[in-house]
Amino acid sequence: MAKSNKKDNQSKRLREAVDTYVGTQENGSYNYRQVSAAVGAVTPVQQRSVAIYLAELAFDGVIAEIAPGKYKTPRRAVVATGVFVRRSNGKNSVQLDEDDSRPIFVAERNSRHALNGDRVSISIAAHVKGKEPEAEVLEILEKKDQTFIGTLRVDRHFAYLLTDSKYLATDIFIPKAKLKGGATGDKAIVRITEWPEDAKNPVGEVVDILGKTGDNTAEMHSILAEFGLPYRYPESVEKAAAKIDAGITGEIVAEREDLRGVTTFTIDPKDAKDFDDALSIRKLPGGNYEVGVHIADVTHYVKPDSIIDREAQGRATSVYLVDRVVPMLPEHLSNGICSLRPDEDKLTFSVIFEMDDSAKVINSRIVRTVTRSVRRFTYEEAQEVIETGKGDYAEEILTLDTLAKQLRERRYENGSVDFDRVEVRFDIDENGHPTGVYFKESKDANKLIEEFMLLANRTVATFVGLPKDKRKKSKAFVYRVHDMPDQERLANLSALARNFGFKVKPKGTPKEVNRSINKMLEGVKGRGEENFLSTLAIRSMAKAVYTTENIGHYGLGFDYYTHFTSPIRRYPDMMVHRLLDRYLKGGRSVNVEKLEDECKHSSNMEQLAANAERASIKFKQVEFMADHLGEVYKGVISGVTEWGLYVEIEENKCEGLVPVRDLADDYYDYDENNYCLVGRRNGNRYRLGDEVQVQVARANLDKKQLDFVLVDEKNPPRSLDTLAAPSVAEVMRSSSKSKKTKSRNGRSSKSSKKSKSSRRG
Numbered sequence: 001m002a003k004s005n006k007k008d009n010q011s012k013r014l015r016e017a018v019d020t021y022v023g024t025q026e027n028g029s030y031n032y033r034q035v036s037a038a039v040g041a042v043t044p045v046q047q048r049s050v051a052i053y054l055a056e057l058a059f060d061g062v063i064a065e066i067a068p069g070k071y072k073t074p075r076r077a078v079v080a081t082g083v084f085v086r087r088s089n090g091k092n093s094v095q096l097d098e099d100d101s102r103p104i105f106v107a108e109r110n111s112r113h114a115l116n117g118d119r120v121s122i123s124i125a126a127h128v129k130g131k132e133p134e135a136e137v138l139e140i141l142e143k144k145d146q147t148f149i150g151t152l153r154v155d156r157h158f159a160y161l162l163t164d165s166k167y168l169a170t171d172i173f174i175p176k177a178k179l180k181g182g183a184t185g186d187k188a189i190v191r192i193t194e195w196p197e198d199a200k201n202p203v204g205e206v207v208d209i210l211g212k213t214g215d216n217t218a219e220m221h222s223i224l225a226e227f228g229l230p231y232r233y234p235e236s237v238e239k240a241a242a243k244i245d246a247g248i249t250g251e252i253v254a255e256r257e258d259l260r261g262v263t264t265f266t267i268d269p270k271d272a273k274d275f276d277d278a279l280s281i282r283k284l285p286g287g288n289y290e291v292g293v294h295i296a297d298v299t300h301y302v303k304p305d306s307i308i309d310r311e312a313q314g315r316a317t318s319v320y321l322v323d324r325v326v327p328m329l330p331e332h333l334s335n336g337i338c339s340l341r342p343d344e345d346k347l348t349f350s351v352i353f354e355m356d357d358s359a360k361v362i363n364s365r366i367v368r369t370v371t372r373s374v375r376r377f378t379y380e381e382a383q384e385v386i387e388t389g390k391g392d393y394a395e396e397i398l399t400l401d402t403l404a405k406q407l408r409e410r411r412y413e414n415g416s417v418d419f420d421r422v423e424v425r426f427d428i429d430e431n432g433h434p435t436g437v438y439f440k441e442s443k444d445a446n447k448l449i450e451e452f453m454l455l456a457n458r459t460v461a462t463f464v465g466l467p468k469d470k471r472k473k474s475k476a477f478v479y480r481v482h483d484m485p486d487q488e489r490l491a492n493l494s495a496l497a498r499n500f501g502f503k504v505k506p507k508g509t510p511k512e513v514n515r516s517i518n519k520m521l522e523g524v525k526g527r528g529e530e531n532f533l534s535t536l537a538i539r540s541m542a543k544a545v546y547t548t549e550n551i552g553h554y555g556l557g558f559d560y561y562t563h564f565t566s567p568i569r570r571y572p573d574m575m576v577h578r579l580l581d582r583y584l585k586g587g588r589s590v591n592v593e594k595l596e597d598e599c600k601h602s603s604n605m606e607q608l609a610a611n612a613e614r615a616s617i618k619f620k621q622v623e624f625m626a627d628h629l630g631e632v633y634k635g636v637i638s639g640v641t642e643w644g645l646y647v648e649i650e651e652n653k654c655e656g657l658v659p660v661r662d663l664a665d666d667y668y669d670y671d672e673n674n675y676c677l678v679g680r681r682n683g684n685r686y687r688l689g690d691e692v693q694v695q696v697a698r699a700n701l702d703k704k705q706l707d708f709v710l711v712d713e714k715n716p717p718r719s720l721d722t723l724a725a726p727s728v729a730e731v732m733r734s735s736s737k738s739k740k741t742k743s744r745n746g747r748s749s750k751s752s753k754k755s756k757s758s759r760r761g
Contacts, residue, residue, distance in 0.1 A: 058071060079122070082120065084111070084114040087166065088167060105133070106122070112139075120140050148165050149187065170200060173202070173203050178205035182206050188206050189210065191204055193205055216431060224319065231326065233330060241329070242330075244337060245337075248346075248370065253370050257368070257369045265342075266377065274327065280294060284354065288362060290354055290355075292350050294371045296347075297338070298573075308330065312328050316328070317602070317605055322425075341373065347368070348369045350369040350371070351564075358406060383444060401444055412518060416556050416558075422440070422653070423439065424652075428620075461477070464580070477595075479550040479560070480544060480562050481551050484510070496674070500524070511557065514555075547600075548592050570602075570606075622701055629720060630717070630718075632695045634691065640687070656696070658707075665714070667680045694709065
C-alpha cells in the first residue's frame with residue numbers, strides 16, 4: 001500500500017513539473033524528449049508518462065499539437081473588464097473599458113446571462129489567425145437596473161412577457177403572483193428577478209401595467225419606459241408645485257428692472273402652452289434700438305434641492321413625443337406661473353441689447369426684470385405680418401426681422417453651418433391615430449426667434465467665460481459645446497461631393513470648412529442628390545453636449561455658447577440662471593467637478609429624450625402607413641446597410657426597409673465607403689440619395705418597422721395578398737410561440753419538446 005502511495009506521489013510531482021514547464025513556454029515548440037530533459041524524467045517509464053501526459057493536455061486543449069509529437073502552449077487568455085452589449089440576434093459583445101478598443105464577441109453560451117449594460121469581467125481567448133477574438137464572461141461585476149416592455153400572455157398554469165426589446169431574444173416568465181393584475185394583451189413593464197444558469201428564460205415580475213397593446217397612450221408610455229424616461233408625475237411633486245403662488249409683490253418688483261411698459265410679445269408654435277421666451281423692442285432717443293430677450297425666471301420659484309428641483313434635475317429635459325409633451329416641470333409651473341402668457345405680469349431674466357440699424361450690438365446688460373406680454377403670436381401669424389407688412393405690432397416685428405436677417409448673414413459669414421431640416425408632424429384624431437402628415441418648415445418668423453435666442457445664449461456665455469479683467473480666471477460654468485467634425489467622415493463627404501461638382505474642404509480653419517459645406521448645401525437644394533449630401537454632412541458632425549470645459553461651438557462658429565433661453569423645458573438652463581445670479585452678485589466659483597457631473601447627466605438625458613421622440617415618430621409613421629399597404633410611392637434611398645436599403649418616401653417622409661433578400665435579381669455586396677449596394681453579376685448600384693419607387697409591403701408596429709419592395713419595369717406592383725404573406729422566419733417564430741409552454745426552470749413540457757428556444761430574434 002505504501003509502495004502504491006509513493007508511486008502515485010511521484011507521478012503527481014512529475015505531472016506538476018510538466019505543467020510548470022508548458023506554462024512557461026509562450027513562444028517555442030517542444031516534444032516529449034525536451035520536456036523530459038527539463039523535468040528530470042530520465043527512465044523510459046518516466047519519459048513514457050511525460051509523452052502520455054502531453055497527449056492528454058493536447059486532447060483537453062490546454063496545449064496545441066502543431067505536428068505529430070510536437071506541441072506549443074497557446075497564448076494565455078487575457079482577463080479584462082467592460083460593459084456587456086446584449087443583442088436579440090445573438091451577436092452579444094463586450095465593450096472594453098479602453099475607449100479605442102473594438103467590441104469583443106461573446107457567444108450566448110459564454111454570457112452567464114449578462115444583460116445589456118451590465119459591467120462584467122471577461123476572459124478573452126487566445127487569438128487565432130483568421131478569426132475574430134471571442135470572450136467568456138467570468139463574473140457580472142455590476143448589474144444595471146433595467147426593465148423590459150412587451151405584451152403579456154397569461155395561460156392557465158404560467159405567464160410570460162413577449163418582449164419588444166432588441167436587447168433580449170427570449171421571453172420573460174412571470175409567476176402568477178407577480179402579475180400585478182395583468183392579463184393577456186396588456187402592455188407591461190417587467191423587471192428580471194433571476195436567470196438561473198441552466199434556464200433558457202429569465203424570470204421576472206410586473207412593475208407596471210401601461211394599458212392594452214395598441215392603445216395610443218399605452219404605446220406612447222411604453223416608448224418612454226423603453227428609454228427609462230418617466231411617463232407620470234409623482235403626486236408629491238404635483239402637490240408641492242400647486243402650493244407655489246406667482247407672488248409678484250411690490251417688494252419683488254422694486255428689486256428688478258420694470259419693463260412692463262415696453263412692447264413685449266411671444267412667438268411660438270400654435271400648439272405651445274409653455275412660453276419660455278419673449279421679445280421686446282423700443283427705439284432709443286439716439287436712433288438705436290433696445291431689444292430685450294426675456295426668459296421665464298423659473299429659478300425664482302424652484303429652489304435648489306427642493307422636491308420639485310430634484311425631480312426636474314433627474315428628468316433634465318421635457319420630452320416631446322408626436323402627440324404630447326412630458327414636461328420637466330409640473331404644469332402649474334410650466335404652463336401657468338412661469339409661462340409668459342399675454343396680459344399677465346411675469347418675472348423674467350433678461351438680456352437687453354442696444355443695437356444700431358445694421359444689427360451691431362453697441363452694448364448689452366443681463367438683469368432680472370418684470371415684463372408683461374401684450375400679444376401671443378403663433379409662428380404662422382408672425383410670418384403673415386412679415387410677408388404682408390400688415391397686422392398687430394407690424395412695425396416691431398418687421399424691425400426685429402430686419403435685424404435678425406443681418407445677424408444671421410454675419411453668422412454664416414463667420415462660419416456657422418446652415419442646416420435647414422424639414423420636421424415631420426402628424427394630424428392626429430381623438431384616438432391618437434395619425435390621419436395625415438405635414439412638414440414643419442423653418443420660415444422667417446422661426447428664424448427671427450432663433451437668431452435672438454442664439455445672441456442671448458452667446459452673450460451670457462461670453463459674459464462668464466471671457467471676464468473683462470483679463471487677469472481673472474473665468475468661473476465654472478455650463479457651456480453648450482460642439483466639437484470638430486469626424487475627419488474621416490469629412491474626407492469621405494469631400495470625395496463624394498466632388499462627384500457632383502461640389503468642393504467641400506476636408507481640412508482648413510473651421511470657417512473655411514463650414515463655408516464650403518454651406519456652399520454645397522445651398523447648391524444642392526432641389527437636386528436629386530440633396531438628401532444624400534445633406535445627410536452625409538450632418539453625419540460628419542459631432543454631437544453637441546453640456547460641459548464645464550469650453551471648446552466652443554463648431555456648428556455655430558461661436559467661441560462661447562450656452563443654453564439660457566429655455567429653463568421651463570431644460571435643466572441646464574436652470575443651472576445657467578443660478579450661476580448667473582450668483583456671479584452677478586459677486587459670488588465665488590462653484591465646484592467644477594460636481595457641475596461637470598450634472599452636465600453629463602443632462603447630456604445623457606437629452607439624448608434619451610431625442611431617441612424617444614424619434615421612436616414615437618417612427619411608431620406613428622408605421623401606424624400611418626399601415627393604412628396604405630400595397631400603395632406605390634416615389635422615394636429616396638436614405639440609408640444603405642449590409643442588410644438592405646432604407647427608403648424615405650418623398651410625399652410623407654416615412655422611412656422603410658427594402659431587405660437585401662428581396663433584391664432577387666443579383667447577389668449584392670455592401671460598399672461601405674461609397675454608401676451603396678453593388679450587384680456582383682450585373683454591376684447594378686443602389687446608392688444613398690438615389691430615387692426609387694417602392695410598394696408598402698408590411699407595417700410592424702411592435703418593431704416600429706416598415707418593409708418596402710422595389711417597383712420598376714421588371715418588378716411590377718404585387719397584389720396585397722402576396723405582400724401581406726409573412727416571411728418564412730416569421731412563420732417559424734409564430735409556430736415556435738404557439739407550441740411553446742415552459743415551466744419556470746426553462747425545461748420544455750410535453751407540448752414543446754421540439755422547440756429549443758423560446759424566441760429567436
